[in-house]
Amino acid sequence: MRVAAADIDPVAAGFARRSLADFGGVVGVGDLDAPLPRDLLGRVDCLVANAPYVPTDEVALMPREARDAEPRVALDGGADGLALHRRIAAAAPNWLAPGGVVLIETSARQADASVALLRGAGLDAHAEHSDAHDAVAAVGRMPRG
Template sequence: MSDLVTRLRAAGCVFAEEEARLLTEAAPDPGALEHLVRRRVGGEPLELVLGWVAFDGLRVAVDPGVFVPRQRTAFLVDVAQRSLAAFAPDRPATVVDLCCGSGAVGLALAHRRPGTTLHATDVDPAAVACAARNLAAVGGTVHLGDLAAPLPMDLRGQVDALLANVPYVPTGAIAAMPPESRDHEPRGSVDGGPDGLDVLRRVAALAPEWLRPGASVHSEVAAAQVDAALEVLAGQGLRARVDRDEDRDATVVTGTRRG
């Protein structure tokens, strides 16, 4: 174990002891362990090497080529849960998770609110396959397609919470991202266009059509994007606000349909 920790630490793994333990537990034999360690030392994210990530108290499967959910994004689940508690406290909720990736955000909210009807979409077939496995436990349905395009038409105007953990890294900033993300996650899962808000603009434009009156869309953004993101939501007639968690360095903007 000490040699394994040394190899991981030399490769730049900050939590080498914990990673060594997880890799050892995941490997059925020494040969398999060596294969996993070589992948990790080569720069592959630990979550992809293990095949899962701990998120909001759940073990969420992640496959190669699928975006790894960040721990700070659990704050988006917090914000959505509070909004649902105020808007629909006494009935099962209908939730849509756009750009779902592994499905972690919708899965976490559905676990917190049993009885939730959950639909999720992603344009990447690898993400859809991964999310389908994860959401099977909560009866979620995953659709392949661009944003709301593949959703059933009878959901229009019936959605209680629209989750959209959209790509929001400005294109010019991608080169400065950590190699784990830059080299091992799909560019489309992080690239938000010149100012990082291209996908949020599209989500904001479709939100009023799909949300119930009084329901909300929630999206994570960078702190420096807050003012522009709020303008995007307000520009679609939504009542916009921001929530911030300093401990997790997490920022969530919310747009609520009026009426």
């Protein structure tokens, strides 16, 4: 198994590098998928993204500890919160192997919109809710043929 990750923030990438060291993971610094190894194009079985999805106008409404602890680039998802999700949905089919899946962390409020973005990119998509983890993910699968 190969593991590759990327983050635009060098500090976040440094933590990811430590987390993935035991798995031989490689971590690049840069915009979205730009740092990922190109030989993985069309070969990825599982693509996972936890990109920011808070709408710009709502960042100021977040708990102070979140705003103080996290850099703005980790929170701000653009005007409707979906700017990064839009780009991830557009890029995912380039990376996924037939039958491969992409999982994007989202919110209950934005789940339908995140799923629609994945469907718009040609993936079979739905939302998964986890009560145990209080989390929602938009899941898209690349058709097999």
